[in-house]
Amino acid sequence: MISTITARRLISSDLTIEYPLIKVEDGRISQIKSLSAIEHEQVQATYSFSEATLVPAYVDIHIHGCAGHDVMEANPQALDAIGSYLSSRGVGAYFPTTVTSPRDETLRSLAGLAAEINRRANAADSCATPLGIHLEGPFLSHLKRGVHRDNLLEAPSTSLFDRFWEAAEGQIKLMTIAPELSGAAELIAHATSLGVRCSMGHSDAKVCEAEAGFTAGARSATHTFNAMRAIDHREPGLAAYVLDKPSLFAEIICDGIHVDPLIVRLFHKVKDRNHIILVTDGMSATGMPDGTYMLGDMKVDVHEGRCTSNGTLAGSVLTLDRGVQNLITFTGASLSTAVAAASQNPSALMGIDKTWGHLEEGRAANITVLSSSAKVIQTFLAGKPTII
Known part of the structure; x- marks a missing residue:
């Protein structure tokens, strides 16, 4: 045709x-x-x-759900609803993102997501396509866990990761990990050898620990500034490392809630434009009225765009198209820069830029x-x- x-x-x-x-x-x-x-x-x-x-159609590499559904449901109905809603917001592909849960629940969700990703791989869907899994948790810092449940966090372990990898049929494509944890460097190197992109986040890392993570293979930072050691002039920490490392990709949630617009402006001024990645960290409440929704097995209260669980920010109701608009409004960025942050740059990080992120013949x-x-x-x- x-x-x-x-x-x-x-x-x-x-x-x-x-x-x-x-x-x-x-x-x-x-x-x-x-x-x-x-x-x-x-x-x-x-x-x-x-x-x-x-x-180019947008690519969201960090999203927990939308349209009343959570990716941890990991069934056709949930992913149909999520994909349909995302495509209405300009998103063509996404990486369903897990949240720290009991091991058995994580294994079940990974298996279900893998089945759906495989089933849709060659389908001519009219909705956004899940391209792989973003494993967020359980290898996170207790000090910077956000809403991830403290008692479910785990020390980095290649054997546990391999269980996740097997359940996911190799569909884990991105993993958030705190690089300062014991065993993190070994796990980053192991996952990287399997083709997984590792992202430093939910972390209290000092600069030397962030550098160790990068040396081991980490190439991105998860929702920069959120759930990470803040910038201090004597102990700069992970956030400063992210800004100072040109080749490190960096997610940012550009909703004006997670990161103040002034800090977004500073981020835009400092960070190489080809390494800025807009993400939503969207949860099931995205596209829905205010109320109480689920993030994994946690209840989240949503009111006027703010998502909280026991007073702590818990994901967002941001959409990627709105993130593009906000980046332009907050920083004066060109449309080209903002669009690249939602398409070209995430595609480059994930190694899918031969297919996504550009409009070219062929x-x-x-x-x-x-x-x-x-x-x-x-x-x-x-x-x-x-x-x-």
């Missing part, structure tokens, strides 16, 4: 194309060309967005259509429009 898409402009990586015409054949981009303003007015395209901008037509205010108008997955 052949279709065409036109818009006012296209942004991908550092490239901007005015009056683009995209030709899609069998779900892939077969041609991208720039029209003149007159040609743009006269062309008869299958899908026309005269004042909109085409960008790639799958995974496209998000934005208004002049970066609001999502439409999402195309493999060239097919999703329901907004």
Whole structure:
């Protein structure tokens, strides 16, 4: 099947194309060309967005749920609802993120998520695709655990990780770990050898301990500033290390609640633009009215955008499209920079940038259509429009 898409402009990586015409054949981009303003007015395209901008579909690498469902449910109904909601917010792919739970519950969820990821691998879904699992917990600091249950945290262990890995059928693609814990460096090296991206977070690490984590193979930081040792001028800690290490990717929750807009501005000024990753840390309440919702097996109260469990922040109701808008509003970042933080950069970290994060000829037509205010108008997955 052949279709065409036109818009006012296209942004991908550092490239901007005015009056683009995209030709899609069998779900892939077969041609991208720039029209003149007159040609743009006269062309008869299958899908026309005269004042909109085409960008790569977003990729959320840190999300616990949305639309009333938690990824730990790990069943088709939950992932259908989550994927459908995410695609309506411009997201084409995501990494369902676990929360520290009893071992048996974690093993059950990992097995269920793996089954769903495998089942959807070659399916022509009209909703966002889960590409792998983000294991957040149990290898976290007791001092910086956030809402992760203290009694369920575990010391880093390659044997325990291997149990998780086996249950997940090798679908663990990202792991958050506190690098200062005994055995963390060995586990980071082990997981990295299996192709897992390791992210330093929920951590009280000093700079030397963060450096040890990086040396062992860690290449990212989990929700920077949240649940990590704060910056101190005599003992800088992990947050300062994240800002100072150009090659380290860094997640940030850009909702104005988890991180003050002023700190987001400083982060944007200091951090290399190609290593900023917007995430949501979204939970089941995302897209739902205020009330009480579940994060794993924990009850979370949601009121006016703030999610708390016993007074501690517990995930968010942020959507990735809103994160893009907020980064622009808080920092003055260009649309190109903000979009890259939600598409190109997470794809680069996860090693999926041959498929995701760019709009180029030969790639799958995974496209998000934005208004002049970066609001999502439409999402195309493999060239097919999703329901907004």
